[in-house]
Amino acid sequence: MAVTATDTHRAIEAVFRIEQPKLIAGLARMVRDVGLAEELAQDALVSALERWPEAGVPEKPGAWLMAAAKHRAIDRLRHRKLAERKHEELGREVEASEQNVPDLDAALDDDIGDDLLRLVFTACHPVLATEVRVALTLRLLGGLTTDEIARAFLVPEPTIAQRIVRAKRTLAEREVPFEVPRAEERDARLASVLEVIYLIFNEGYAATAGDDWMRPQLCEEALRLGRILAELAPQEPEIHGLVALMELQASRFGARTGPAGEPVLLLDQDRSRWDQLLIRRGLKALERAESLGGVAGRYVLQAAIAACHARARESKETNWVRIAALYAVLAQLTPSPVVELNRAVALAMAFGPQAGLEVVDTLVGEPSLASYHLLPSVRGDLLEKLERFGEARVEFERAATLTRNARERKLLLDRAAGCARG
Numbered sequence: 001m002a003v004t005a006t007d008t009h010r011a012i013e014a015v016f017r018i019e020q021p022k023l024i025a026g027l028a029r030m031v032r033d034v035g036l037a038e039e040l041a042q043d044a045l046v047s048a049l050e051r052w053p054e055a056g057v058p059e060k061p062g063a064w065l066m067a068a069a070k071h072r073a074i075d076r077l078r079h080r081k082l083a084e085r086k087h088e089e090l091g092r093e094v095e096a097s098e099q100n101v102p103d104l105d106a107a108l109d110d111d112i113g114d115d116l117l118r119l120v121f122t123a124c125h126p127v128l129a130t131e132v133r134v135a136l137t138l139r140l141l142g143g144l145t146t147d148e149i150a151r152a153f154l155v156p157e158p159t160i161a162q163r164i165v166r167a168k169r170t171l172a173e174r175e176v177p178f179e180v181p182r183a184e185e186r187d188a189r190l191a192s193v194l195e196v197i198y199l200i201f202n203e204g205y206a207a208t209a210g211d212d213w214m215r216p217q218l219c220e221e222a223l224r225l226g227r228i229l230a231e232l233a234p235q236e237p238e239i240h241g242l243v244a245l246m247e248l249q250a251s252r253f254g255a256r257t258g259p260a261g262e263p264v265l266l267l268d269q270d271r272s273r274w275d276q277l278l279i280r281r282g283l284k285a286l287e288r289a290e291s292l293g294g295v296a297g298r299y300v301l302q303a304a305i306a307a308c309h310a311r312a313r314e315s316k317e318t319n320w321v322r323i324a325a326l327y328a329v330l331a332q333l334t335p336s337p338v339v340e341l342n343r344a345v346a347l348a349m350a351f352g353p354q355a356g357l358e359v360v361d362t363l364v365g366e367p368s369l370a371s372y373h374l375l376p377s378v379r380g381d382l383l384e385k386l387e388r389f390g391e392a393r394v395e396f397e398r399a400a401t402l403t404r405n406a407r408e409r410k411l412l413l414d415r416a417a418g419c420a421r422g
Helices: 004-033 034-055 061-079 084-099 101-123 130-139 145-155 157-173 183-205 216-232 237-250 276-291 299-309 322-332 337-351 352-359 372-385 389-402 408-422
Strands: none
Touching: 004 034, 004 061, 004 130, 034 061, 034 101, 084 101, 084 157, 084 372, 101 130, 101 183, 101 216, 101 322, 130 145, 130 157, 145 157, 145 337, 157 322, 183 216, 183 237, 183 276, 216 237, 237 299, 299 322, 337 352, 337 372, 352 372, 372 389, 372 408, 389 408
């Protein structure tokens, strides 16, 4: 069967999506500019689209793309009159690559781990606003287009494009070094990286807005980034903790929605539909995190909570006492009204709804939760269990007005209607 130009273009785009993070990482090390590195990678893609349909996809496409990008780098560096030393250095690398492509590919393999780690820390640098870090990470490391990122977060494409442009400009203006941070700042910088990855996962796991309850593509990208990071920095327990948390939560995907796409809450899920492979991977990652020792961090603790759910074959077998205890430790480590709300749920499940409601009631006046729909949602659930149906209905209706997700709004209104019927 003949291969069409369209087939070749699809193959090229697939190869580029796989190779793009490595290309940008390697180029950024050379030119010390993430924005320029991405432009050079895109130039290499254009060259591939021009040449590969006739010549065929090369045996080592990653090496070919890097060589093409380095050719373009020389042109850019010449026109911008950068240091002659850097010009000659890149020229020698390109000359070597033309003589021996396999050697170049081997060299890339040797350096790529460090380069990718540098790119992760650069894209997630605290000098950038959180939403900007998320967009830049998905663009450079996830290989998503601006259109794909915009659709995933339900914002206009120009908004995402502006965030990415602003991020590159900020990194250049602040002269953010393309490097893995030194030991004294590594923990804080790593926390920024993990925060970005988990934000991406959470937006996919429980979409804040739109018609869909979940956006699996974002979860898959976050998991992929987490797994890569765990390979690049295998001695960091919090990385393994985050990977464990995401694997265990992702294992529930098949049971989180009903036939019409409606949400199915945790206690109502058919656990036979949970992905056992992801559960095993998650438990193994948690075991790895715990084996590295030290005080358990926020992601290791959350993974341990998710493991309690994963190990229970039926919801009634869940060890809610342990979950409540783990939330208490998490609350001491990272005090937060959201953590307290989750602890209240665990207390209600372990010791009865009144125990949980007492904690929830202390959060009602918390300013940071004023527009957080899960506060009235949880309060409504506890009031319903206490058969205080009128109060519960008011809480569910309030939660429905606060959520921006259509599926979740319908669920909350249905529960309010149920309370109205007593």
